[in-house]
Amino acid sequence: MVEVKLTKDIMQEQDVKKYFEMMLESVIRSRMTITTIFLKCVKNTSSEIDYSNVNTQLAYFLMENIRKTDLLFQLEDGEHWGIVFLQSSDVEANAFLQRIFKLLKQNRTIPNEVALKASITEIRNNDINFDALLEKNKELLADDHQPKWHIERIDDYRKQSNEHVKVSIIEQNAIFRKVLETTLNSMDIANFTFEVTAYEDGYSFLQTKSYQSGHLHLILMNDILPRNNGLEILHSLRSMPNEKKFIIYMMSERNSEVAALNAYEGGVDEFIVKPFNLRLLEAKIKRTFARYWL
Amino acid sequence: MIIELSLQLLLVILALLFIVLIGFMLYIFFQRQREVAFNKSRDLYLKDYSKLWYDYFFKNNEIFSVVLIPRGKPQVKAIEIIFSSYLKNITNEEITQKMKDFSNLYLKQFYEKDLMSKRWSIRMNALYRIAELQIDELLDACRKLEETNYSKEEFFQLLKIYSIFQPELFIQKIKVLNTHYAESEYRRLFVLLEEDVFIQFFEDFTSWPASIQFAVIDTAGAKRNMKYIDKLEQLLMNDNDEIKIRALKGLFEIGVIENIDPYIPFVTSDVWEVRLMIGKIFKYVPLAYTFPYLKQLLQDENWWVRNQAAKTIAEDRDGIEKLKEFITYSKDAYALEMAQEVITRKQGSR
Numbered sequence: 001m002v003e004v005k006l007t008k009d010i011m012q013e014q015d016v017k018k019y020f021e022m023m024l025e026s027v028i029r030s031r032m033t034i035t036t037i038f039l040k041c042v043k044n045t046s047s048e049i050d051y052s053n054v055n056t057q058l059a060y061f062l063m064e065n066i067r068k069t070d071l072l073f074q075l076e077d078g079e080h081w082g083i084v085f086l087q088s089s090d091v092e093a094n095a096f097l098q099r100i101f102k103l104l105k106q107n108r109t110i111p112n113e114v115a116l117k118a119s120i121t122e123i124r125n126n127d128i129n130f131d132a133l134l135e136k137n138k139e140l141l142a143d144d145h146q147p148k149w150h151i152e153r154i155d156d157y158r159k160q161s162n163e164h165v166k167v168s169i170i171e172q173n174a175i176f177r178k179v180l181e182t183t184l185n186s187m188d189i190a191n192f193t194f195e196v197t198a199y200e201d202g203y204s205f206l207q208t209k210s211y212q213s214g215h216l217h218l219i220l221m222n223d224i225l226p227r228n229n230g231l232e233i234l235h236s237l238r239s240m241p242n243e244k245k246f247i248i249y250m251m252s253e254r255n256s257e258v259a260a261l262n263a264y265e266g267g268v269d270e271f272i273v274k275p276f277n278l279r280l281l282e283a284k285i286k287r288t289f290a291r292y293w294l
Numbered sequence: 295m296i297i298e299l300s301l302q303l304l305l306v307i308l309a310l311l312f313i314v315l316i317g318f319m320l321y322i323f324f325q326r327q328r329e330v331a332f333n334k335s336r337d338l339y340l341k342d343y344s345k346l347w348y349d350y351f352f353k354n355n356e357i358f359s360v361v362l363i364p365r366g367k368p369q370v371k372a373i374e375i376i377f378s379s380y381l382k383n384i385t386n387e388e389i390t391q392k393m394k395d396f397s398n399l400y401l402k403q404f405y406e407k408d409l410m411s412k413r414w415s416i417r418m419n420a421l422y423r424i425a426e427l428q429i430d431e432l433l434d435a436c437r438k439l440e441e442t443n444y445s446k447e448e449f450f451q452l453l454k455i456y457s458i459f460q461p462e463l464f465i466q467k468i469k470v471l472n473t474h475y476a477e478s479e480y481r482r483l484f485v486l487l488e489e490d491v492f493i494q495f496f497e498d499f500t501s502w503p504a505s506i507q508f509a510v511i512d513t514a515g516a517k518r519n520m521k522y523i524d525k526l527e528q529l530l531m532n533d534n535d536e537i538k539i540r541a542l543k544g545l546f547e548i549g550v551i552e553n554i555d556p557y558i559p560f561v562t563s564d565v566w567e568v569r570l571m572i573g574k575i576f577k578y579v580p581l582a583y584t585f586p587y588l589k590q591l592l593q594d595e596n597w598w599v600r601n602q603a604a605k606t607i608a609e610d611r612d613g614i615e616k617l618k619e620f621i622t623y624s625k626d627a628y629a630l631e632m633a634q635e636v637i638t639r640k641q642g643s644r
Binding site: 175178179182183251274275276277 | 340345375376380381384385386
């Protein structure tokens with residue numbers, strides 16, 4: 001039986017499990033992309049290398065070369081290492097691997113024959129658990145005939161879950177209100193579903209209390225409105241404890257730097273001067289939502 | 295006998311008054327009914343066809359539906375509401391063109407009739423819409439209005455229409471203007487002019503009345519077009535201080551200073567407003583070139599000028615250091631106080 005040699009100073013599989021479950025919750029809650037990398041030595045049966053020692057050397061090599069934000073751990077079998085990258089996509093993970101492989105090839109303390117192979121899993125939903133992740137990656141790296149420096153990919157967890165977004169239009173002009181409503185209803189933004197509601201004044205918006213739910217909430221409002229104007233609404237929303245969930249676009253007929261400055265200082269995310277191009281508004285909204293995920 | 299006659303007369307008068315009252319009530323009633331029917335018809339059009347208009351404006355290959363063509367005044371009113379809402383809130387050349395084409399085809403006859411109306415408000419509304427919806431086919435009808443006893447407000451709208459459809463005629467009319475408008479009204483006219491037409495006002499500038507001169511300068515600044523920089527800089531040579539100040543204000547609005555030489559003589563101008571504007575304008579030039587002049591303005595006799603110079607210096611990356619250095623060697627107590635005040639305020643706002 002092969003002796004399993006676990007490296008001290010490195011977190012072990014069981015320690016990481018609970019952290020991973022916690023991170024998995026943040027994937028949805030904070031729209032945080034997690035990417036994991038699993039690494040394994042490509043064994044050369046003809047060589048006389050003591051792989052248990054090499055594994056320890058590799059563990060320290062990896063420890064030296066990961067970022068402070070990355071989480072390195074060793075699996076119970078002693079042959080695999082896992083790295084969890086927070087707020088990173090597979091593009092960054094791939095770049096990391098290329099860097100690591102290059103450094104390892106240049107490393108003189110580790111025997112030249114030693115090579116690695118890896119698998120990348122980008123996670124954008126929580127349809128996975130830690131044990132399943134481990135099993136899948138181990139399975140993928142189990143083939144002893146895989147070439148050196150080979151990189152596998154698991155794409156099963158890339159699909160983001162659809163997020164429900166509340167959209168409130170507060171505009172006095174009935175025709176334009178309808179135009180905005182139709183435009184926003186017909187917008188197709190990947191991974192987000194809009195629930196559009198239109199109001200003719202600030203008071204009726206504040207009365208509905210729809211803004212009190214925890215959903216991400218896009219507000220498109222005029223600065224001048226009957227009964228509770230836009231600036232009052234802005235102040236009310238930005239005073240709420242969970243104000244970060246609001247994306248506030250303010251429309252105004254005032255094409256002045258002072259008006260824009262006041263609005264931005266008050267907390268709007270976009271200040272749009274009327275008349276404006278609807279396609280431009282759509283593009284701005286798309287960019288806003290594109291920023292939510294890596 | 296006398297009482298009997300008076301009673302009869304009284305009864306007749308009462309009966310007449312009653313008939314008049316009934317007639318008046320009937321008139322009010324029918325007028326109200328007409329108004330209700332008008333509003334109902336207008337609202338029905340808005341309700342049924344607003345979506346169709348949206349589709350026609352925004353969807354490519356959307357075929358124009360004949361139901362959108364107005365049958366009477368209520369539908370015209372509804373279309374006015376729809377078009378105004380779009381024009382006020384949305385910029386889109388394609389939509390503007392579609393509105394123009396539609397108006398020239400289907401609204402023209404309504405507004406042509408309105409231009410002949412005896413009521414001033416109806417004529418004014420027609421003139422507003424002709425300009426707003428760019429109904430150029432009614433230009434001749436508008437010119438005919440000049441032959442009637444038009445009001446000052448109507449002529450202003452006519453000028454606006456000429457400025458859009460026939461700029462040369464507009465300039466011609468402005469040159470022989472009998473009516474005088476306020477500066478703000480001229481600005482409203484000039485802001486609509488195309489660049490090549492507007493620039494003509496700078497030629498023979500002194501021949502225009504003061505209100506037009508001031509409006510031209512202010513509009514040039516508001517348009518923020520770099521092509522007007524030369525024209526405004528030329529006006530700095532004008533003898534009129536008001537023109538100089540406004541030209542400097544316009545140049546400040548445009549915010550591009552390529553060469554500081556034309557501005558240097560004004561650092562020592564007798565008019566403090568001119569010196570103030572120079573202090574403002576130098577914000578757009580690196581401090582390395584302007585510091586000697588701003589230092590001079592910092593020691594100006596006028597508080598506003600000193601304040602502006604200190605603010606302009608402080609806005610530069612090395613400004614605060616320069617002001618601190620100034621404090622070490624200057625002997626001007628007022629300038630020192632101002633420099634210190636601006637440094638404190640600037641550091642406090644960080």
